[in-house]
Amino acid sequence: MKCEACLNLLEQHVDGELARRDAEAISAHLITCARCSGAFDQLAAEQEVYARYDRELEISPSLWGGIEARIARENRAVVSSSRFNLRELFAGLFVGSRVGFGFAGATAVLIAAIVIGVAYIRARKQSIAPKEIVTSGNVVDSKGGVHQDVKKPQNPKNAEEPKRQNKQEPNKSPNDRKEKPNDSTPRPLIPREGIAKAADQTDVFYTATAYSGEDIETQKHIERVQMLLRSIRNAEISSDDDAVDVSYEKALSRRLLSENIVLRRDAEMNGKFPVKTLLSDLEPFLIDIANLQDRSTPDELRAIKDRVRKTEIVATLQGY
C-alpha cells in the first residue's frame, strides 16, 4: 500500500469503518512506514483527548417528571380534542356572523325547534305503526328487540296458515300479531349483527342522537373493537392448518389497546364508570390478541375465539 492511499483511509481506520482486508493492509503498512505511523498516532491521541471530554451533565429527576407531565397532558388533550373542535366550531359560527347575541339567540331557538320537531315525529311514528322486520328466522320489533320467529312457515303447504289465521282474527292489532320480546333482555342501542341494514329509520335516528359530542370518540373505538372481536369470533379455523396468519389482527389489537387505555383513563377521570368498566372488560381480549404470534396456532386462536363467544362480549358492545 502507498502512503497516499494509507493516509486517505486512516480516519476510517481509526473509526473502525474499513473492510477487514483494507484494515489489515493499513495495519501492515503502519508497521513499516514511520510517516503514516506518526499520523496514526496523532489521530489516536486526539481520540484519547476527546474520550476524556466530560460535560459534567447530570440527569435531574425533574427531567423525567417534566416529560411524564407533558405526556399525561397530551393524552388528555387527544381524548377531548373532538369536544374542543365542536366548541371551536360553534364559537367560530358566532364570531363569523358579526351579529352577536341576536344571531346566537336565533340559532338557539332554531336548534330547539328542530330537536322538539324531530322528537315529536319520532314519538308519532312509534305510536302509529310498530313494524316487524324478519331476517333469517329472527324478528326485530320496533323497539329493536330480537327474537326467534316461531311463525316462520316450514314448507309451502304451511305457508298459507298465517294468512288464514289473520283472516280468522281480523280485529287483532299489529302489536298482538308479533312475538313479544323477552323483557329481561336489555334493549340494544345499535342494531344487531346482520340486521343493521334492515333496521328502520327510527333506529338510525335513535342511535345517532344517543351518541353526541363527547362520547363519539369512545363510540368509534368500541365499534372498531367490536369489528375486531367479531372477526375473531367468526373466524373459520381449520384443524389442518399448522399456523394461522393473524399479523393484521395482532397489529390492530395493539393499536386499539393503546387507544383503549387512554379512553378508559379518561372515562375514569370524568366519572363515567359504566364506560370505564366496559373498556376494562375489553382489555384482556385486546392483550391476548396482541400477544399472539404473527403465525399463531389454531389452538391459541380457538381459545380466544371460544372466550369471545362464551363471554358474549360482542353482544355487550352492541348494547353500549
Added chain:
Amino acid sequence: MITYPADNEMKQLAADELSLEGRPEAFAGALMNSSADLVADARQGDHEAFRLIFERYSRPVISFIYDMVSDRALAEELTQETFVRAYRNLSTMREETKLSTWLFGIARNVARESIRARVRDHAHVDLEDKSVLDLSGSDIAPVDQFLNKELNGVIERALAALDENKRLVFTLKVFQQRTYEEIAEITGYSIPKLKTDLHRARSEMRRRIGPYLAATSRSQT
C-alpha cells in the same frame, strides 16, 4: 388460512401504522428488556417501558444535544422535548430502525430548530472568534497542571466554533460512536458527504486543540 369479514379500511389503517413483521417475540415476556421490547410495550401505553427507554438513552441524548447547543439549561429542555416527541411518534417508528438512531434523529431535529431560533436572536459563535482561535502560545499550562475543566472548556469552545453540519457529524461519530450508516440515517446526508464533513471537522478541531495536544505529548515524553 383464515377468512375474516371484509374490512379494508381497518386493514389499511393498521398496515400503515404498524409493521411488526419479523419480531414475533416482541410480547414474549415482560422480563425481556431489549429496545425492541421496550418500544413494543411503550406503544401499548406502558409508561414504565417508556421510562426505561428514557433511563437508557437520556444521557447520550442530552450529551449530544449539549454538544449541539452548548447550553446546559437549554439541553435539558430540548431533551425533554425530544422524549415527548418520541412518545408521541412511537407508532410511526419503523421496525428496522434502531431505537438509538431514531432518538438521535429526533434530538437532531429538536436541536436544529432551537439553533435556528437562536440564530435569529443572537449572533452565533464566529468561526474567526479570537477567544476560540487564540489557544496557542505561552498561555497553555503544562499537561500535568492542566485541569480537566480547562480541557473540557477548550473542546467545548472548539466544538462550538464548528459549523452546524460539521459539529453534527463530528459529535455523532467521535462522541456518540455512531457508524457512518447510522449517521447517514440520522442526518439524511450521503456517506461521502458525511465523510468529507467529518474530515474537515477533525482538521478544524485539530487546529484549535492542537497546541494542547502538543503539550500533552511533550508532557508524556
